[in-house]
Structure formats: C-alpha cells, structure tokens
Amino acid sequence: MAKRALITGVSGQDGSYLAELLLDKGYEVWGIVRRLSAENYERIEHILDRIHLVQGDLLDQSSLASALVQAEPDEVYNLAAQSFVPTSWTQPVLTAEFTSVGVTRLLEAVRTVNPRIRFYQASSSEMYGKVRAVPQDEETPFYPRSPYGVAKVYGHFITVNYRESYDMHCTSGILFNHESPRRGIEFVTRKVSDGVARIKLGLQTELAMGNLDAQRDWGFAGDYVDAMWRMLQQDDADDYVIATGETHSVERLVEVAFAHVGLDWHDHVVLDDRFVRPAEVDLLIGDRSKAEAELGWTPTVSFEELVHMMVDADLERLDGTKG
Numbered sequence: 266m267a268k269r270a271l272i273t274g275v276s277g278q279d280g281s282y283l284a285e286l287l288l289d290k291g292y293e294v295w296g297i298v299r300r301l302s303a304e305n306y307e308r309i310e311h312i313l314d315r316i317h318l319v320q321g322d323l324l325d326q327s328s329l330a331s332a333l334v335q336a337e338p339d340e341v342y343n344l345a346a347q348s349f350v351p352t353s354w355t356q357p358v359l360t361a362e363f364t365s366v367g368v369t370r371l372l373e374a375v376r377t378v379n380p381r382i383r384f385y386q387a388s389s390s391e392m393y394g395k396v397r398a399v400p401q402d403e404e405t406p407f408y409p410r411s412p413y414g415v416a417k418v419y420g421h422f423i424t425v426n427y428r429e430s431y432d433m434h435c436t437s438g439i440l441f442n443h444e445s446p447r448r449g450i451e452f453v454t455r456k457v458s459d460g461v462a463r464i465k466l467g468l469q470t471e472l473a474m475g476n477l478d479a480q481r482d483w484g485f486a487g488d489y490v491d492a493m494w495r496m497l498q499q500d501d502a503d504d505y506v507i508a509t510g511e512t513h514s515v516e517r518l519v520e521v522a523f524a525h526v527g528l529d530w531h532d533h534v535v536l537d538d539r540f541v542r543p544a545e546v547d548l549l550i551g552d553r554s555k556a557e558a559e560l561g562w563t564p565t566v567s568f569e570e571l572v573h574m575m576v577d578a579d580l581e582r583l584d585g586t587k588g
C-alpha cells in the first residue's frame with residue numbers, strides 16, 4: 266500500500282518541492298492549507314490534481330486533529346510557519362503562536378490521534394543567531410537574534426521533548442537557508458534575482474538593500490526537501506544539520522546576480538536603512554557531516570548555479586509581462 270504523508274505549509278516554497286518529491290516516490294500526499302479569501306496555490310498549481318488538500322490552521326487545534334483523522338498519514342512534515350524574520354519583530358506574538366505553540370498543537374494532535382506517525386519539524390539555522398562556534402553543527406548552542414529565531418528554538422525543543430517523553434519518532438531538521446525560483450519575493454536571494462531581472466529588462470533602475478555584510482550558507486530548496494524525507498526513513502529519530510558548508514556575503518550574492526546579466530551591481534544597488542534589522546545574524550555556515558554520514562545526503566547545486574537559476578527564472582517570468 267502507498268505510504269501517506271501530510272504536509273503543513275504545502276503552499277510554501279518547501280511544501281511544494283516536498284509534495285513533488287513524495288509524489289515521485291509513490292506517496293499519497295495530503296496538504297493542510299489555510300482558508301483565505303483568495304486561493305494562494307501558485308506553487309502547487311501543477312500538482313493540484315494529484316494531492317489532497319484539507320483546510321486547517323496551526324492556530325486551531327481541532328482542525329489539525331481532523332486533518333490527521335482524514336489523511337491517516339504515516340509521516341507528518343510540519344513546514345508551516347511565519348517564516349520571514351523581519352515580520353517577527355512587527356508581529357512577535359503571532360510569530361510565537363504559529364512558529365512555537367503551533368508545533369505543540371500539531372504534536373499533541375499526532376500524539377492523541379496516532380503516536381506512531383513519524384514527525385518532521387522544520388527547524389532553522391536562525392536558532393544559532395549570534396553564533397557560539399564556526400561552523401555550526403548539532404552540538405552548537407543556540408543564541409537566537411530575532412523573535413522568529415526564539416520561536417524556532419521552542420519548536421526544536423518541544424519536538425525533542427515529545428521524542429524523549431513519549432518515545433515518538435520526532436525529528437528536527439536544522440536547515441540552513443535554502444532558496445529557489447519559488448522563494449518568497451521579500452527574502453534576499455529572490456529580492457535580488459527579481460531586482461536584477463527588472464533592471465536588465467528596463468523595468469526599474471535601482472535596488473534598495475539592507476546589510477550587505479551578512480553571510481549565509483545558501484543551498485537549493487529542492488535538495489533540502491530530499492534531506493527531510495531521508496530523516497524520516499531512519500529507524501531512530503534524531504536531529505540533523507542540513508547545509509552546504511560554504512558561506513557567502515549578501516554583497517557577493519548581489520555581485521554574482523548582476524554579473525550574470527552583464528551588469529555591475531555598484532551602478533544599481535543603493536543602501537536603505539529600512540532593510541536593516543534591529544539585531545542581525547552576521548555569519549552562518551553549517552557542518553553537515555552527520556547528515557552526510559547517516560543520511561547519505563549532499564547538496565547538488567552550487568551557490569553560483571543557484572543564483573543563476575533564480576535570475577534566469579525571474580527574467581523568463583518578467584519578460585513575458587514586459588510591455
């Protein structure tokens with residue numbers, strides 16, 4: 266019989282890639298979506314006829330239990346969250362409700378409906394914040410620098426706690442930044458790829474940016490959802506860092522993206538304090554040795570390939586709308 270999976274956040278970047286991956290593996294795929302006044306299925310439009318959607322919200326306990334009863338999953342992937350770091354300063358309580366307590370709501374629903382379900386929690390390198398070690402691995406202490414990072418630390422430890430308290434198969438994947446043409450437009454990689462494409466096509470002239478010195482370990486989202494699946498296939502649940510092991514500054518990102526279309530970033534990028542954060546995460550670089558050894562996982566897309574892929578996708582998308 267086909268395995269069944271339930272994904273929260275199926276309409277997001279990672280949810281859409283994970284749904285594709287699980288369909289390819291023969292899973293029956295279910296996704297939880299929020300009720301919105303207008304549907305927001307752009308990233309999953311191409312697979313809508315192959316997946317089952319059920320309405321639910323991380324704020325609503327009974328909707329999560331109902332979704333589990335309906336979908337009868339073997340595996341649950343909790344990808345839903347308020348995931349944009351700057352919004353976590355303007356909506357800190359909502360961020361905590363979604364990104365922290367929401368995890369407990371879902372874990373409680375799993376525990377009461379069927380504690381044998383395998384559970385994946387989308388933890389984040391933002392938990393390392395003001396980093397205590399370089400590179401960061403599963404043993405590195407957390408020091409979050411935003412309400413989002415703080416909320417994710419709670420989500421991580423409640424997942425570990427359900428594993429230890431109830432002997433449930435609960436895994437926390439500590440994923441470093443991962444991007445794609447499906448990345449939300451306000452995140453830095455997509456903001457840059459979209460801006461570069463617009464400037465190249467003559468639709469705008471400037472790109473306003475915040476801190477160019479921040480360094481991130483950026484990988485391709487398609488690779489990272491494969492790591493999620495591998496984690497839930499292990500006999501024992503555990504925590505894993507997923508990262509490329511390379512770090513680049515935002516300035517380098519901008520340089521590579523503009524150079525790809527034959528432009529010099531100095532002619533177009535302007536600094537704008539509105540995009541500078543109250544507290545910054547200066548440097549992230551992950552050590553994926555454990556994931557490589559135990560899951561056999563390695564990234565397949567380099568930083569330059571990722572930036573080129575995103576700029577090309579935005580050029581193609583915007584070229585069609587030009588004029």
Ligand code: NAP
Binds near residue numbers: 278345349
């Ligand atoms: P994303 O594109 O922002 O997607 C977030 C998803 O969560 C969307 O489908 C959204 O639904 C859903 N959602 C938000 N609030 C919800 C609620 N109250 N109830 C139900 N669904 C809700 O995020 P992503 O980049 O795919 O990331 C997936 C997960 O990994 C997130 O938990 C994120 O924090 C975490 N993470 C991401 C990265 C990264 O670099 N991408 C790294 C580490 C960890 P709508 O479409 O209705 O808004």
Ligand code: F7E
Binds near residue numbers: 348388540
């Ligand atoms: O910022 C700097 C900014 O918003 C990256 C989320 O998926 O990854 C993501 O969090 C860096 C920061 O992602 C702009 O200050 C400069 O240092 O793309 P971002 P993030 O905050 O790293 C982690 C792993 C997650 O878990 C999160 O959910 O870029 N930066 N100028 C800028 N960032 C933005 N957004 N916009 C700028 O203009």
